[in-house]
Amino acid sequence: AAEPAGPQRCGFIAIVGKPNVGKSTLLNALVGAKVSITSRKAQTTRHRITGIRTEGATQFVFVDTPGYQTRHGNALNRALNKAVLGTVGDVDLLLFVVEAGRFDLADAKVLALLPPNVPVILVANKLDRVHRRVEIAPWLRSMQERYPFAEFFPMSAKQPRDVQRLLALCERYLPEQPWMYEADDLTDRSERFLAGELVREKLFRLTGDELPYTSTVVVDRFEQEGELRRIAATIIVERESHKGIVIGEKGERLKRIGTETRQELEREWGGKVFLELWVKVRSGWSDDEARVRAYGYE
Ligand code: GDP
Ligand code: K
Ligand code: MG
Structure with a gap:
């Protein structure tokens, strides 16, 4: 995009909420590219992910965050919650995401963490899932009576027209100041990081409910030779039985995780990818502060 003549506008917009309300789906929709992985499972997002969109004179710097966890208090959860808290105070605008028509104790706990000096937009997401639309108006009215959201x-998040309208609304909250990124930047994360995240996404999408909380992915090697990328990554689980789940019968599941990741990376980068995947057991890693840090969690 060519730089427009008028003054530049730029600001940070953090996306927060309990797990699974659609924060990462919304980030990707707002950016117009997949920069954050999504799945129907909690704990999919484990890092602050910056997604950048530059349109006209305005640069939106969105920050996706892990879902705030109020349940298990292991070292990993503490690190994830810290990442949320370290983000919310330092932005120009907050998108507080809930599911349309619902506001429960977990939502209220996230809301209580938000700083009073940053404007908050209540995003009531997944409206397409609400069967009785007539019930949304009174729900919204009661939210308006109870909370002073901006x-x-x-x-x-799956309706492009809604996303475009939200983008226009966000723009009003961004200060006039020079852009912080190039006009065509989409994220501040590296290809190496994206590769590890996509392995984890496929792992989450292709396994049952128990595994996600106890698994992570470490990229051991990332090399580029021309258009070819060679990647080696290790899926880390907490139990021998989990290793069996990841590998699957005759190695089928691990193979599928690898194939789906490789195909998506090749589409994204437009070059060939060699992906080698390993599985390792490290019992208790998610409650071991040093390991949690070593595996890349802030
Ligand atoms: P996060 O944990 O808050 O980041 O949630 P994700 O973005 O990973 O989404 C959780 C699940 O909700 C995924 O299965 C998404 O496809 C789904 N989802 C997100 N937004 C919408 C939406 O607007 N409508 C519907 N029907 N599903 C959505
Ligand atoms: K999720
Ligand atoms: Mg997420």
């Missing part, structure tokens, strides 16, 4: 925004 805006109330019912929407679906």
Whole structure:
């Protein structure tokens, strides 16, 4: 995009909420590219992920965050919650995401963490899932009576028109200041990071409910020779039985995780990818502060 003549506008917008309300789906929709992995499972997002969109004179710097966890208090959860808390105070605008028509104790706990001096838009997401639309108006009214949000925004992250309207709304909250990134930057994360995240996404999507909390992925090697990328990564689990789940019968599941990751990376980068995957057991890693740090969690 060519730089426009007028003054530049740029600001940080953090996306926060309990697990699974659609924060990462919304980030990707707002950026217009997949920069954050998504799945129907909690704990998919484990890092602060910056997604950048530059349009006209405005640069939006969105920050996706892990879902705030109020349940298990292991070292990993503490690190994830710290990442959320370290983000919310330092932005120009907050998108507090809930599911349309719902506001429970876990939502209230996240809301209680938000700083009073940053404007908050209540994003009531997954509107497409609400069967009785007539019930949304009274729900919104009751939210308006109870909470002083700057805006109330019912929407679906899967509806491009809604996303465009939210983008326009966000723009009003961004200060006039020079851009912080290049006009065509989409994220501040590296290809190496994305590769590890995509392995984890496929792992989450292709396994049952128990595994996600006890697994992680470490990229051991990332080399580029021309258009070819050679990647080696290790899936780390906490139990021998979990290793069996990841590998699957005759290695089928691990193979599929590898194939799906490789195909998506090749589409994204437009070059060939060699991906080698390993599985290792490290019992208790998720409650071991040193290991949690060593595996890349802040
Ligand atoms: P996060 O944990 O808050 O980041 O949530 P994700 O973005 O990973 O999404 C959780 C699940 O909700 C995924 O299965 C998404 O496809 C789904 N989802 C997200 N937004 C919407 C939406 O607007 N409508 C519907 N129907 N599903 C959504
Ligand atoms: K999720
Ligand atoms: Mg997420």
